[in-house]
Amino acid sequence: MRKMRKYRLWCEDGGSKDVEAPNLAAAVERLKRWVRGRDWGDEGARVWGEVTRLRGGRLIEDETATVTVEIEPDHTALMRRAGAPPDCDHEWSSEGGGGCTENPGVWGGKGMVIFHSAHCIHCGLQRVVQTTDSQRNRYEHDTVKYRMPSSGELAEMRAEGMVEPPDAE
Numbered sequence: 001m002r003k004m005r006k007y008r009l010w011c012e013d014g015g016s017k018d019v020e021a022p023n024l025a026a027a028v029e030r031l032k033r034w035v036r037g038r039d040w041g042d043e044g045a046r047v048w049g050e051v052t053r054l055r056g057g058r059l060i061e062d063e064t065a066t067v068t069v070e071i072e073p074d075h076t077a078l079m080r081r082a083g084a085p086p087d088c089d090h091e092w093s094s095e096g097g098g099g100c101t102e103n104p105g106v107w108g109g110k111g112m113v114i115f116h117s118a119h120c121i122h123c124g125l126q127r128v129v130q131t132t133d134s135q136r137n138r139y140e141h142d143t144v145k146y147r148m149p150s151s152g153e154l155a156e157m158r159a160e161g162m163v164e165p166p167d168a169e
């Protein structure tokens, strides 16, 4: 049996926890799981955590590691909140949503931000994913937004062939 060591975990939301692990690499894996399991809401996030070895109740400064963990958005919860029909088997298309012709649905924003837009061809639900340059914005993360078009917008999208007519099935 391997000898267990003590490590203290910290995370961006102010939480901390002491765990036992055989070595720093194993403690880092514990850290990632613990950070991922905390409550980050539905939007997703990029969060940091830190682990430092504890020996005799003292922190060992040179046995420490930091990690950045990507928390995936809860797409189902976000779509439901946007008012999307729960029974739609969403199928995404970037056609007709703006952007340049070689790369429909993609356009640049301020600085290093890029937007990818798409809509569901069945119900018209709109999705915009905003990507940032993670090298520059270390603690920023990709965000996703869902929006249900108004009935007028939906009629327009149907007229343009972006969305199927309501009696398609």
Ligand SMILES: [Zn+2]
Pocket (backbone or CB within 6 Å): 088, 089, 090, 091, 120, 121, 122, 123, 124, 125
């Ligand atoms: Zn849909």
